[in-house]
Structure formats: C-alpha cells, structure tokens
Amino acid sequence: MADAARALPRRAPVAVRQQSGLDLWGRVVVVAGVAVAVYLIAAPLAMLLATALRGPVEFLPFEPGAQWTLENLVAVYTAPVLYQRIIPDTLVFVLGSVALSFTVGFTLAWLVERTDLPGREAWFTLILFPLLVPTIVLGIAWVFLMGPKAGWLNLALRALMGTSGEGPIDVFTMGGLIVCQALASVPFVFILLTAALRTMNPSLEEASGTSGASPLTTFRRVTVPVLLPGILAPLILVCLVTLEQYELPSIIGVPAEVNVFSYRILYELNPADGLPNYGGAAAVALPFLVLGIALLAVYNIVVRRAEKFVTVTGKAYIQRRLPLGRWRVPALVFVGLYVVMGALLPAAILVWASLLGYVPPSLAALKTASFAAYHRLFADPNFWLALRNTVIVAGASALIISLVGGLLGWTLLRLRFPGRTALDFFSFMSIGIPSVIAGLAVMLLYLTIPIGIYGTFMILIVAYSYRLAVSTRLAKAGLMQLHRELEEASAASGARWMSTQLRIVLPLLRASLFSSFVLLFIVGVREFTLPLILNGPDNIVLSVLLWKVFQNGDAPQAAALATLIIALVIPVVALARRALMRAGG
Amino acid sequence: MTKLIRPALLGLAVALAATPALAADWKDSSDVKDLYEKAKKEGEVVIWAPNGREVDWIPKAFAAEWPGITVKGLGDNDIAPKIIAEARAGRHEVDVYWCSITCVQPIVQRELPTKIDWSMFGVTKDNTAFDGMMGFTNNIVYVVAYDTKKMSEADMPKTWDQLLDPKYKDKMTGSLFLMPRMISALSMKWGKDKALDFARKLKDTGILLTRAPRESILQSGERVIAAGEVDVLPKLWAKSGMPVKYVIPSPVVLGQFGGTVLAKAPHPNAARLLAGWMASKDGKKARERDNLEVDFRPGSDNPEAKAIYASGVPVIEDTVEDMKARAALYKPAADILTGQAK
Numbered sequence: 001m002a003d004a005a006r007a008l009p010r011r012a013p014v015a016v017r018q019q020s021g022l023d024l025w026g027r028v029v030v031v032a033g034v035a036v037a038v039y040l041i042a043a044p045l046a047m048l049l050a051t052a053l054r055g056p057v058e059f060l061p062f063e064p065g066a067q068w069t070l071e072n073l074v075a076v077y078t079a080p081v082l083y084q085r086i087i088p089d090t091l092v093f094v095l096g097s098v099a100l101s102f103t104v105g106f107t108l109a110w111l112v113e114r115t116d117l118p119g120r121e122a123w124f125t126l127i128l129f130p131l132l133v134p135t136i137v138l139g140i141a142w143v144f145l146m147g148p149k150a151g152w153l154n155l156a157l158r159a160l161m162g163t164s165g166e167g168p169i170d171v172f173t174m175g176g177l178i179v180c181q182a183l184a185s186v187p188f189v190f191i192l193l194t195a196a197l198r199t200m201n202p203s204l205e206e207a208s209g210t211s212g213a214s215p216l217t218t219f220r221r222v223t224v225p226v227l228l229p230g231i232l233a234p235l236i237l238v239c240l241v242t243l244e245q246y247e248l249p250s251i252i253g254v255p256a257e258v259n260v261f262s263y264r265i266l267y268e269l270n271p272a273d274g275l276p277n278y279g280g281a282a283a284v285a286l287p288f289l290v291l292g293i294a295l296l297a298v299y300n301i302v303v304r305r306a307e308k309f310v311t312v313t314g315k316a317y318i319q320r321r322l323p324l325g326r327w328r329v330p331a332l333v334f335v336g337l338y339v340v341m342g343a344l345l346p347a348a349i350l351v352w353a354s355l356l357g358y359v360p361p362s363l364a365a366l367k368t369a370s371f372a373a374y375h376r377l378f379a380d381p382n383f384w385l386a387l388r389n390t391v392i393v394a395g396a397s398a399l400i401i402s403l404v405g406g407l408l409g410w411t412l413l414r415l416r417f418p419g420r421t422a423l424d425f426f427s428f429m430s431i432g433i434p435s436v437i438a439g440l441a442v443m444l445l446y447l448t449i450p451i452g453i454y455g456t457f458m459i460l461i462v463a464y465s466y467r468l469a470v471s472t473r474l475a476k477a478g479l480m481q482l483h484r485e486l487e488e489a490s491a492a493s494g495a496r497w498m499s500t501q502l503r504i505v506l507p508l509l510r511a512s513l514f515s516s517f518v519l520l521f522i523v524g525v526r527e528f529t530l531p532l533i534l535n536g537p538d539n540i541v542l543s544v545l546l547w548k549v550f551q552n553g554d555a556p557q558a559a560a561l562a563t564l565i566i567a568l569v570i571p572v573v574a575l576a577r578r579a580l581m582r583a584g585g
Numbered sequence: 586m587t588k589l590i591r592p593a594l595l596g597l598a599v600a601l602a603a604t605p606a607l608a609a610d611w612k613d614s615s616d617v618k619d620l621y622e623k624a625k626k627e628g629e630v631v632i633w634a635p636n637g638r639e640v641d642w643i644p645k646a647f648a649a650e651w652p653g654i655t656v657k658g659l660g661d662n663d664i665a666p667k668i669i670a671e672a673r674a675g676r677h678e679v680d681v682y683w684c685s686i687t688c689v690q691p692i693v694q695r696e697l698p699t700k701i702d703w704s705m706f707g708v709t710k711d712n713t714a715f716d717g718m719m720g721f722t723n724n725i726v727y728v729v730a731y732d733t734k735k736m737s738e739a740d741m742p743k744t745w746d747q748l749l750d751p752k753y754k755d756k757m758t759g760s761l762f763l764m765p766r767m768i769s770a771l772s773m774k775w776g777k778d779k780a781l782d783f784a785r786k787l788k789d790t791g792i793l794l795t796r797a798p799r800e801s802i803l804q805s806g807e808r809v810i811a812a813g814e815v816d817v818l819p820k821l822w823a824k825s826g827m828p829v830k831y832v833i834p835s836p837v838v839l840g841q842f843g844g845t846v847l848a849k850a851p852h853p854n855a856a857r858l859l860a861g862w863m864a865s866k867d868g869k870k871a872r873e874r875d876n877l878e879v880d881f882r883p884g885s886d887n888p889e890a891k892a893i894y895a896s897g898v899p900v901i902e903d904t905v906e907d908m909k910a911r912a913a914l915y916k917p918a919a920d921i922l923t924g925q926a927k
Contacts, residue, residue: 063669086925149806250796251796254761263923271915272687272765273908273909273912273915275666278666353801357801357804443670532662535659537657548637553798553825555801556825
C-alpha cells in the first residue's frame with residue numbers, strides 16, 4: 001500500500017489549478033497583475049533603500065561622487081533628541097490619535113452600515129469631509145476654530161461663560177494635535193471599515209441574539225472576532241498613515257513643541273543651503289518600512305486561518321439592520337457631533353475665508369464678502385487645465401490601484417506559490433515609502449526610460465499607482481469573508497476563471513473595491529508632493545495650484561480652491577455610493 | 586569761464602562714455618538689438634524659480650519690452666535637483682534658473698550654467714556672482730510686520746533683539762522656514778553665542794512659529810505681529826487689503842537673488858536676453874512695479890534702500906563668500922526654535 005502511494009505521481013500543480021480554477025488566460029492575467037504590481041512598487045522601494053545608504057549630502061543619490069555610506073543612518077539614529085523627545089512624542093501622538101480615530105471611526109461605520117440610523121447616505125458623505133480637504137487647509141481651519149486667543153469656538157465659549165483672556169480650548173497642545181489628527185483620520189478608518197461591515201452576513205449575529213445574548217455581548221463575542229481581518233487591516237493602515245503625517249504636526253505640533261518623527265523628513269528636505277538631503281529623509285523613513293513589516297507579520301499570524309472569517313457562502317442572506325430603538329437619539333447626537341467638528345465647522349471656515357479671508361466673524365465683516373477669489377480662479381486657464389488633469393490622474397490611478405490591488409489580494413489569498421509571503425510583504429511596504437522618495441524615483445526612472453511620459457499627466461498616473469498596500473489589504477480582507485466554495489462551484493459548473501471572477505467574485509467584492517476606489521481617488525486629488533516633484537507646464541493639478549496660491553499669500557483664493565476641490569470630490573463619492581447601493585453591494 | 590566749462594563738459598562726456606551702458610542706453614546697443622533678433626527667431630524662453638509667484642509676473646512684463654518672445658515659467662521648491670537630474674539624462678528644458686545664491690550654488694558646482702556678458706545689459710561686475718554666471722536681480726529683506734489696527738509703528742522694535750521685550754510676549758507669529766535662516770544670518774554680526782541665545786529667548790516669548798500662512802494668523806487676530814518675514818509678503822498682504830505695515834529692524838538682513846543661463850539652454854539667445862533684462866535696471870524696475878521685489882544693494886534707486894544706507898545701520902549682505910558661514914547656525918537655531926534642543 002505504501003509502495004503504491006509512493007508510486008503515484010505528484011499532483012500538486014493540478015491540485016492548485018483545480019483549487020483556484022485558473023485556466024491559461026487566468027494565469028496570464030494573474031502573472032500580468034503581479035508583474036504590474038511589482039513594477040509599480042519596485043522603483044520607489046529600491047530608491048528608498050538605496051537613498052538611505054547614499055551620501056554625502058552634497059551629491060544627489062544617483063550622481064557620480066555619491067557613495068555607499070552609513071552616515072545618514074548614523075546622523076539620524078545617534079541623535080540624542082531622537083530618543084529623548086522625538087520617539088516619545090511620536091508614540092503619544094500616534095497611539096492617542098489612532099485610539100481616538102479608530103474608536104470614533106468604527107462606531108460611525110457600524111452605525112451607518114449595520115443599524116437603521118436615519119439619513120445614512122447623507123452621513124456617509126459628510127463623514128468623509130475631512131478626507132476631502134487638503135490637510136494643510138484643514139489644519140488652518142482648526143487653528144482658526146480653536147486658536148486660544150481668537151478661535152471662533154473660544155470666542156463663543158468665552159461669551160457664553162462671561163470670561164475674557166484666552167481659551168478655554170488651546171489647539172496648540174499635544175491634546176489639541178491628537179484631536180485634530182483623529183478628526184482628520186476618522187474618514188480613512190470609516191471608509192475602510194464600511195467595506196467589511198457591509199459584507200458581513202448577519203446570520204451569526206442573529207443566531208447570537210436568538211440565543212439570548214445582549215447586543216453588547218453579540219458585538220464583543222461574535223461581530224468583532226468575525227470581523228477581525230476587516231478591523232486589523234484598517235488599524236494597521238491608520239497606524240502607518242498617522243506615523244507619516246507631517247502637515248498637522250508642522251502647523252499645530254511645532255508651536256506646541258511636539259516633535260514627531262515625520263517632521264524630520266520635512267526638515268531634511270529643506271536645508272539652509274545646498275540640495276535637499278534625500279539620504280537623511282530616506283533614513284528617517286526606514287522605520288516606517290520596518291514597522292509596516294512587523295505589523296503585517298502580526299496581522300498574518302492573527303488571521304492565518306482565513307476560513308474562520310468566512311461569512312459569505314453559497315447560501316443567500318438578507319442584510320438586516322439592527323434597530324437602534326431608544327439608542328437612536330444618542331447615536332444621532334454622536335454622529336452629529338463628529339460631523340459638526342469634522343465637517344460643518346471647517347466647511348464654514350473655508351467658505352468664509354474664500355469670501356472674506358480669515359477675518360474674525362461679524363456682521364460688519366459679512367458686508368464686505370466678495371466672490372473675487374472665485375472669479376480670479378475661474379479666469380485662470382491653469383485652473384481648468386488643473387481640474388481636467390486632476391480628474392484624469394486621480395480617477396485613473398484609483399482605478400488601476402483598485403484593480404491591480406484586488407487581483408494581487410486574490411493571488412495572495414487563493415494561490416500557494418514560492419515567494420507568496422515575500423510578495424505580500426513587498427506589496428505592503430509601499431505604504432512606508434514617503435511621497436517625496438517615490439517622486440524622485442519616478443522622475444529618475446522616466447528620465448532614463450524614454451517612453452515620452454515625462455512631463456505629462458501619464459507620469460502622474462504611474463507615480464500615484466505605487467500605493468497598493470491599501471487596496472491589497474482591503475481586497476484580502478474582503479475575500480476572507482467569501483467562502484472558496486463559491487468559486488469552486490462556478491469552476492465545477494464549467495465556468496472559466498475569468499468568468500468566475502467577473503460574475504461572482506467581483507460583485508461580492510464590490511464593497512471593498514468601492515472603498516478602495518473612493519479612498520484612493522480622494523488621496524489622488526489631495527496628493528501634492530508627487531505632482532510638485534513631477535510638475536511641468538502641462539501636467540499641473542489642483543493640489544499644486546493650491547500650493548502655489550498659498551505661497552502667493554492669497555488666503556481667500558486658497559480657501560476658494562479648497563472649497564472647489566471638495567465640490568469636485570463630493571459628487572464622485574455620492575455617485576459611486578449610489579452605484580454601489582443600486583447594485584445591491 | 587568758457588575755458589573752464591568746456592573741458593569740464595568734455596571730461597563729463599568722457600566719464601559717461603567710460604561708464605558701462607546706462608539703463609536708457611543699453612537697449613539701443615547693436616549687440617542687444619542683434620541678440621533680440623536672434624531671440625525672436627527662437628520664439629520662447631523657459632524660466633524656473635522656487636515658486637510660481639516669482640515667475641508669474643514675467644511673461645507680461647517681458648513682452649511689454651521685448652514682444653515676440655513667449656516666456657514660460659515653472660515654480661517648484663525642488664528645482665535644483667530637477668535641473669541636475671534632467672541634465673544627467675541629457676534632457677534640457679530650462680533656459681533660465683532664478684533663485685538665491687545658496688540654491689544656485691549646486692547648479693554652479695556642476696558647471697551647468699554659462700557665463701554671459703552682463704555688461705551689455707548695463708550690469709556692473711559687482712552685481713554678478715560665480716564668475717559671471719549669475720546676475721543679481723533683487724534682494725529679500727527680513728522685516729517685522731504688524732496689524733495697524735492693533736499696533737503702531739512706534740510700538741515696533743528698532744533692533745532685532747528688542748523683540749525679546751516682554752511687551753511682545755504672546756503677540757508674535759513667525760515662519761518656521763524663515764526664522765532659523767534669519768537667526769543664522771544674524772550670527773554673522775552677533776556671533777554664534779548671541780544668535781543662539783536670541784533663539785532661546787525668542788522661543789520664551791511664546792512666538793507662534795508655523796508653516797501655516799502667517800497672514801491668516803494675523804487676520805484672525807490670533808497674533809498681531811509677524812516677525813522675521815520677508816518684505817514682499819507684507820506688501821502682498823497689504824495689497825490684498827489687509828491692514829498691515831512693516832519695519833526693518835537693525836541689523837538689516839538681506840538675501841540675494843539672481844538669474845543664471847543654463848549652458849545647454851534650448852533657447853540660448855532668448856535666455857541671455859531674459860536673464861540680462863532681469864538683472865538690468867529696467868528689469869529691476871519692472872520687478873519692483875509688478876512683483877513688489879526690490880534691489881536693496883548699494884547703488885539701488887529704491888528709496889527704502891537709499892534710506893537704509895544713508896542711516897548707517899549695519900547691513901548683513903548675502904554673499905557667495907559668506908554662504909557657508911551664514912548657513913552654519915541654521916540647524917542649531919531650528920532645533921532650538923522647534924523645542925528639540927535647549
């Protein structure tokens with residue numbers, strides 16, 4: 001018997017094909033997708049790793065005269081201030097803002113996707129507001145709201161309390177920075193979590209409720225464990241994204257003497273003389289990569305048995321919403337409070353500033369309101385060129401990343417092949433690459449490869465498309481909820497791989513892909529470091545125009561442009577959401 | 586008397602003839618006319634600068650004096666690495682690079698610009714640098730701007746160290762980008778210890794140092810003084826209707842800016858014409874009129890500059906020789922101002 005068993009040929013390749021349903025075209029698509037993903041990430045990643053080890057600072061990393069050296073790492077990691085101030089400040093900042101943003105974001109996502117909260121669709125779009133506004137503009141709006149002397153909220157509170165002087169709120173503190181960063185990060189967490197919450201089969205929760213468990217017990221012992229991949233992925237991503245944030249720390253943190261790690265990157269890139277210190281900036285960015293790898297390793301250990309998290313099987317289910325009952329009003333108050341602080345007040349500041357500048361509010365001031373800033377914008381041909389370029393670049397890159405990331409996620413989850421774990425880590429590391437390094441890499445690559453996209457908007461599409469970490473994580477988390485039997489049944493019925501993907505997997509993965517597309521579209525509209533580096537006369541985008549207007553000292557025009565950027569993105573988000581709802585996602 | 590006057594007039598004529606071509610004359614020289622004809626055939630010229638505001642005014646102003654040549658501009662903080670990277674790849678898009686002497690230096694070190702004959706534009710040798718590769722166009726001057734509805738000129742400091750007066754506590758804002766640079770420049774007059782001590786004590790005044798636009802901080806009333814700004818910014822704010830003015834404390838701190846022509850400029854004649862015009866008195870007048878940027882060097886026609894030199898206050902110029910020394914304290918000052926060092 002044993003001899004007979006040993007005599008049987010190895011059947012692994014056939015078993016893989018049967019398991020995955022991959023036919024020839026399927027293999028071509030998968031290999032092409034993986035190749036595209038590797039290509040998009042490889043140049044920025046290689047540039048980051050190489051640049052950190054190239055010096056001295058008088059030479060650019062790729063120039064003759066630059067050498068391999070550890071001096072960047074030594075300069076950054078032997079500075080005592082790193083351990084005395086920067087790391088402790090960074091830990092407090094990141095942990096504080098992630099804890100707050102995740103708690104608020106999860107609660108909002110659960111209320112919008114799993115309960116009968118009234119006005120869900122409107123809340124969905126309003127909750128995303130902080131994500132739509134360029135962070136620097138949002139930071140200024142919050143200073144305008146919560147500045148200790150003249151912030152609108154403080155003026156109102158002092159009037160109510162009958163006090164004078166400063167405060168009671170001071171945005172220029174660690175607490176102020178944490179709250180502002182959390183407000184800015186909530187939409188990111190929210191949109192990532194909505195995908196998982198939307199797809200979850202409620203039967204497990206219903207069974208728990210039927211068995212007598214309270215909603216809180218059901219939430220704690222059923223919902224959270226089943227959603228673990230869908231929760232962990234956003235948690236890891238928001239940790240890394242917060243760690244990289246430098247805009248709010250530079251506007252609000254530095255006046256509060258809060259020094260975070262990411263600010264060192266800005267510091268290295270703006271020396272008093274000479275060239276930007278790309279080597280120093282890359283050296284500062286390396287821990288983001290290391291932390292990303294470590295967090296991903298933890299994630300993989302926690303979710304290693306993917307079938308535990310399956311909730312979508314061949315059996316149909318109806319998505320039911322939990323009735324809030326007497327919790328409806330508190331839920332509305334909670335959502336309303338976030339929307340007021342995160343959306344309505346900053347929006348009011350922006351509109352006010354676009355009409356009047358940052359003058360304090362008063363009826364007298366209102367009489368001088370003018371649309372001149374908008375007229376100047378509309379009269380500028382660069383605005384229309386930038387608008388066109390922004391829609392094309394953000395839309396195309398979001399589509400590419402979502403599709404390639406989705407395909408990569410499927411490949412990593414459904415297939416077994418040598419190097420699978422390495423590919424998983426490789427795709428995730430893209431989140432640890434600062435935009436400035438990615439921009440430098442793309443610039444050098446397409447100066448060297450003469451395919452004619454340098455200086456065009458095509459180079460921006462390619463440059464933006466290295467951010468595969470988010471879409472891959474989302475796709476994997478979404479796929480974990482889908483039982484393999486759905487694809488196997490399709491293959492067994494004779495459907496080709498492509499047909500199975502298009503008719504079964506993609507529709508079920510709709511929510512994840514939607515979240516990925518919307519998030520990446522918004523990020524693409526806001527992104528300004530990459531287009532600034534790759535800036536040419538013909539590929540200007542709205543974020544670069546905003547930066548130019550800021551530098552010109554034209555606050556009303558900057559606020560007007562920020563308002564128009566929001567006006568551009570909101571319909572895209574609303575339409576995409578409507579399409580998702582109609583498709584029954 | 587006639588015998589005395591005639592030789593005097595003759596001497597004057599000789600002196601004038603020996604002087605490099607004056608503002609009104611240089612455009613009439615045959616060399617310049619010839620250059621203009623060649624530049625018109627090229628049809629366009631590309632100029633890059635650290636930010637868009639510094640090039641946006643040029644197309645219209647240049648076209649008014651030199652019609653038939655289109656000026657295209659690009660503004661970006663990281664222009665120098667871009668020029669270097671493109672040059673290494675054999676791609677040459679830019680004709681003229683305009684920046685401060687510190688940010689032009691990496692380009693000069695790589696021998697990317699070319700020397701030009703500035704004298705044909707009436708530019709004297711002391712208004713050039715890097716052995717004739719750069720022609721000076723204007724300066725920035727560090728100033729203290731204030732909200733005129735809440736402060737008066739009499740309230741403003743006459744010297745930089747007067748900013749440490751308790752009456753300014755919690756009233757000031759400043760730029761995280763500019764302030765360390767200014768303090769580093771002040772060290773050229775004060776010495777390193779006094780400059781760093783100034784940085785520490787300035788921090789203790791509660792100054793709100795930020796990368797946010799300071800005009801929004803002033804407009805909102807959160808602060809009433811913007812210290813260590815460059816002169817052109819409060820001028821722009823005032824032009825937009827803000828109630829703001831500025832004073833120039835002693836010692837006066839200047840930054841030097843100018844233009845270079847790239848050796849492999851795709852439009853070499855138009856490039857020379859543009860760079861030469863910008864460094865000429867005509868170009869400087871146009872820059873002052875259209876972009877509010879002023880030449881503050883000795884010999885400038887600007888009334889504010891003349892008043893400063895006439896008053897005898899010390900002036901810290903920005904020179905190629907002093908660049909390294911002037912930048913040496915930037916990092917220590919920045920560390921103190923951001924709370925990373927004491």
